[in-house]
Amino acid sequence: MQISAPALLDVPTAKPMVAPQRRRSTQWLRVLSPPVLLVLWQIGCSTGFISSRTLAAPSQVISSFIALTADGALQHHLLVSLGRVAKGMSIALLLGGGLALLSGLSRTGEYVIDAPMQMLRTLPVLALIPFFIIWFGIGEVPKVALVAVAAIFPIYLTLYSGIRGVDPKLVELAKVIGLSRGALIRHVILPGALPTALVGVRYSLGISWLILVAAEQVNATSGIGYLMNDARDFMRIDIMVVGLLIYALLGLAVDILVRWLERRLLAWRPSFVNAAA
């Protein structure tokens, strides 16, 4: 059973092994490089080297961002998108988590649930859009459903393999001290599966936004995806860039949120314990 997100497995970020002196002399480049690019971008646009039909100037993007925020449009679309992701993720957590518990904790559950889940997870979710339009129409339902379907699989796979990966010696110990099955699941199996499952949650959140971009281009009247689509129709490249920026920031925010969750929930892990000491 392979989890499809090896790159996300939580390895404490190691500091790059660069000789200290060399690092000091070149690290200012690191800080300087993005602003220089930004300035070049601005100059390119101002001199007309980059056509305004290709890319909007940073200054223009900033003023559009301010304008969109001032009239509340951006906040509105952002809230709608956030709501869709929240609904989709909640469904995915409930359904994916529930299915993983059933197939992780019982043989019968595994036989019934695991094989279809393993088959379904290989489907490209975006290919389901036409089906979802036929099944659910063009309202909110297909958008939330797409997010939910895409987010279910990482949650299911990681929780299932987390449950199966719990140290059998700890399970045996639970038997020795006479824990009930409920207590075994609550105190031993679920906490043991949590680190792996959180990787799935992080992955799911990332996918949710990805899917939402596509889902919100289907007959939406609100949401960040709609904002961008609408801007495209009017050739408002500046607003399209604002949309991109929002997506990037959201991705970052989600990552920060999950890292914070990990620090709270996995405080017992040696890496965190040592960092706190």
Place this chain on the structure above:
Amino acid sequence: MSNRAVNVRGVSRLFGKTLALDNVDLGIDSGEFVALLGRSGSGKSTLLRTLAGLDAPSAGSVHVPDERMVVFQEPRLLPWKTAIQNVELGLRGERAADHARSAMAEVGLEHRLHAYPATLSGGEAQRAALARALVRDPKLLLLDEPFAALDALTRMRMHALIESLWKRHHLSVLLITHDVDEAILLADRALVLDKGRIIASVSIDLPRPRELSHPGFLNLRKQLLSAIGVDIQAPTFDAADPQGAPDSTLLPRSIVMA
């Protein structure tokens, strides 16, 4: 029969075609400290797991008290619970927290109650595992090489701790070890298991607390080592039986450390 804590009659255990236990009889009186010696693969752990109810015998009868606890070679503490939470786990009743606390105090860990297992030393973790066993008031304590992974000094302290707990709680103890000196230091009786059979039973009646320098020690050690099949004077490797190569941990500590 009434003061027998453990009564095992004719127990055999087959794993596939391998006979791990071969018609074993074992009695442990209540309050008796029995050490079980043997090479790796002699069936020691299988016998302990049978007594712990973790493994069912293929044949024979096993009578053990319901109140029995195991301390394994690894402490097996849940890493996501603090030391005291590990000790308390599964306890019921209002006074559970108090009992857990006093068990931790008894093993000398009252200052580490809220430490996560990852921050405990090997000896501390094993003491927490002991506290977790003690708090359940066992009549029979099964110890599966609980000191094997500890350093020599920590092991000496653990020996003293086990001996005092055994006395105070009137426990019956079965200690699995492959350290002959450990068996002589702690046990009332040492059994030697080989190929699933108990091939020797040696009573140890040295006065407690026991010292390695006691004149009776050397004789007992010789007796037990020869029962296990290790000749101190000239360790021989039986070419026909590669499994029979002497295990370095079976050598008396004085030789190993010299």
